[in-house]
Amino acid sequence: MKDMLRPIYQERASHPDTLAVLMIEKRNQTSPQTDNLDVALLIITKDAEKPFFIKHYEFMDQKAALHVVTEKQLNEWILLGTNRRMIDWVLNGKVLFDRNEYLVGLIDRLNTFPFQERKLKISIEFAKLIRRYMEGKAFFEGKHYLDAYNHIIHSLHHLARLEVIDRGFHPEITVWNQVKHIEPQVYKLYKELVESDEELHKRLELLFLAFDFLIHTKTEIGAAHLINVLAEKDMWFFADLVEHPDVQFYAVDLSVLLEFLIDRDIVGINRVETKGHGIYHRGYFLKKSVDVE
Template sequence: MEKLIRPIYQERASQRNTLGILMIEKKFNHSASTDTFDVILLVIAKDTDYPFFIKHYSYEYQKAALYIVNEQKLNEWLLLGTNRKVIDWVLNGKVLFDRNEYIEGLRRQLLEFPEQERQLKMGIEFAKLIRRYTDGKVFLETDQLLDAYNHVVHALHHLARLTVIEQGFHPEVTVWNQVKQIDAQIYKLYKELVESEEPLDKRLELLFLASEFLIHSRVPSGSAHLLKILKQKEGAWSIGEIASHPELQVYSVDLVIMLEYLVDKHFLAIQEVPTKGQNIFHRYYMVVDHP
């Protein structure tokens, strides 16, 4: 395989646009992090025609994948967690080329995990958690048990990722191994959901009750980023102003359900502003100051 990859990365390393090259090898009996490929080459470039593209190679009985990603797309993956394998690749991959210690600086930033980045990541996970929990509860109430089960599994997964981030770590692909060491209560809930011999409806009822408490306890950390943005302006915000704010657009379709959850838990208050229509009001949001 070395005969295959050496000319590939040497060609890329000679290009001035290349910031760094990492090699990730498949671990014994564990190919999830490399999508079953024997070797991944991750090339990070300053600018590219496309945010990222992939090439596949084969040599005898082995296969390799070349990922070329520009700096902007890589930072998006790392910040938003939309490509979870990349954090593992950057932290644990073998450095083949590192222009001006770019990869070393990237690793240092990931390990330090600045508070601003943690708050944003916790906010995104919290919004997804609220979405899954709320939708799952509706499915349970309407006896759509398999859909409720699917949503509560995802809700617990987002709760697990949120818990890992709270402790200052990046969630890994095998997040439950991390949670087992960090929060035994959440790990136990997950085990009870998937392994209990109780009827499914009983399992779900218990899980939603237990999850409600755990979710509520995460409101301060999960909403810190959103509330900090909303406090930047005196007075109330329209939903249009909130949704179009550059730092809040990453919440995407989960933003509204998160806002309504925070209203329900009295972290946000509603201000009604009259419209031209009789007895019709605009709905504005403002942060509630807690003592």
């Protein structure tokens, strides 16, 4: 296979911007990891006109895909978890080319999972969890039980990923297999929701009660990154906070996360006068110290 694909990747490997080339072969009859193609080539570059593009090929009844991605795009996928199979590809793909041991360093980073990266990823998952939970609760209160179920399932997935990250691991596609061993309590909640014989609204009612407690216990861990950012200044306006280089990764959920922390008495509000009578800007500040290390 490698020899057949050599003409496809060899010229790119010789380019000075190419950092690494990996080959990922189809493992099973059904293989979403390779989009059901027989093999995928991943080429990581320092820079390119496009952050990511794909080409498809055929040879000797085999199907192949060439994925070319910039280092910046790959790092964003790893951080945000928006293309989770990339971690699997980097850790388990066959190395065909590695300039200056770039992959050695990347794999070491993935395996050690530096604390600051973990803290940011946890806040991303926690912010998504809070939004899904709030939306699910609103649907439940409106007796839209199927919509509530959908949102609470997503909330549980974010909680599961948070638990895995907090233990120093990257969430895999089979995240519930990880959670089963790492945090059985969360795994049990998931099983009860999807497998119980109780009527749906009863299952949801019990789960919301348990979820309220779990979210409370995870608040300081989940909001640690934002809490540290808030501590950098005496007061933040929302527009300034959302432009912070790290906060931008969960900016879409920042507003609901702030309101959650205000309700928990962790964040406070200063009202700043505007030119409009009786209208104030909202300034946010860290109300009380929490242990986030």
